[in-house]
Amino acid sequence: MHLAVYLPLLFPALAGLSAGPLARRLEPRLATWLLTAAGLVLAASSTAVLGLLALAGLVRIPLVAALKGYSPEVIDRQDPAAWPAALAGAVLLALAVLAAVRMAARRAGALWSAALEAACLPGPGPVVVIDDPGADAYAMPGLPGRIVISHGMLDALDAAGHEILLVHERAHLDHHHYAFVSLAQLSAAANPLLRPLADTVAYTVERWADEHAAHHTGDRRAVAETVARAAVAAKRGRGGRHLPAAALGVLGRRTAPGFVPRRVAALLAPPPQSPPLLLVAAAALLAASSLCALEAARDLHQFLELAHLR
Template identity: 35%
Template sequence: MTPFLVAVALAVALPWAAVPAAHRLAGLLPPREASLALAGAAALLAGGTVAVLVGLVHVPFLAELEHLPFARVTAHWPTVLPVSGVAGALLAVQALRLALAARGRRALLSRAWRLTGEGTAEGDVLVVPGEEAEAFVLPRHRRRRARVVVSEGMLKALGPSERAVLFAHERAHLRGRHHVLSALVDLAAAVHPALARLEPALEFHLERWADEAAAAAVGDRGLAAAAIARAALAGSAGADVNGADVNGAGAHGAGARGSRFLSVSTGPVPRRVRALLEPEPAGPRGRGPRAAAAGLLAAVVVPALLTLGLPYGLHEYVEHAARTIVGH
């Protein structure tokens, strides 16, 4: 029964070991590739954990599948039922956590849309009243198109060119569907708590992705850096009133409105500003798009192989054990 216990241990421990590796790989990639790598690794590691637990739950059905007396199976594997029961309990907990996380995200998004109902729409921008300097994005919800939400206070705090950076940044979040990647990691964290450690890193790389898109849109990296710094300073007064995080990306946006969203003032702003004052990233340590593709591939393929290998190894062991029992 040792291989079954090893499978349980690996299902629980593998994400804890893989998260630091994903962090390191993401640090070598440009923002876009780093974000995709982190989201992909989170999804694969969560899926692998579920696959192993599902396999363990089905082990007691070996007797029926292999046409063996169940009593004979339990005689050879006395711990098969406890291990299967623990796996089933873990799956039930995961399902409950997933349901609660999904429900919570949806409720927060609905609340955010209600609280911005007094805003004035100008194209894809929703201007809301208030002196607080806020800017964030609201994903599409219940037939309402996705919007860039900005407060009157933020518009007053920025000059015309800085506003162009602000809008380009927030539109990059929507165009790249960054809220989907953020939700993916948030839900993966509901499956395995170790994956919650990927959320701050994803937040940073999503903001860097939007920063680079904004810099490209205005054609001036220095202007983009200055605008992001000014927006962050303007929004810092509301930083202590942030509520729960709808997008999993923890921004200052919607401070007084009780939610946090993907925003220009999210994350370690000094690091983001420094990055914009440097040349545009071309790949891991400047080695170009091929190296970036290789790093992204490694960040996604390695967790995929590990998560597929565990259920496959468990299946092979079950078949071997069945042949052993039949041989007795």
């Protein structure tokens, strides 16, 4: 248990460092699915091993050992986890669970608020044009979701740009990009080492929508120009100040430096090809993390059975 229980705590750091390169090399839809799944698996594995460390320390408490019928002599001799490691595991487990619950509640509240706001927007159609001179455009999840575009954004783009903008925002709604972002943020809340991965998912969903628009129009350069013009217009007109928490839009995460330039550069380059070797390496990392957590659980189970037999 000693080695297996610590490796899943280190793998998220490797995943965080690898998220950016993976996003650049993989097709955006595949990258989004892979990174989101990786975040969930790694967060679950690390949380599980924290629980195992906490449990290994808990059974060393004499009162707990007596209540469960465990032999103190066997526990002291086998020493499944040192006291400092067990105590640290218990503290980190409590923090991880608390952070995950808080994030889940916040994201659920944001999605619910977005759905209510989308339902209250004027007009029956999926597209709502608001009278705002600032350039802004975003998709709001709901039943149904709505696309909000300001007059300022319409004025900043030509007819071809309007079509690209609508296709981009529809992609956010049709492919439920808000769900990927929410799950990635939940993983990062449970394990802060996954924060770079969650930030990368926020980027890959925008790249997914960009590539969807490029495929629909058949003109990658036109999509790149539209993204750039929208960003310049928003900066000039100070748009996007009231973007709902659950909304996604062509401007992406506006506080991230270099976010839009990276998307424009990717659109001006050939589409990514998703090298199979990267997929194999990512799958190996997830399999190793899961197997280590399972192995640690098996070792602890065997230890407790031995301690119970005295």
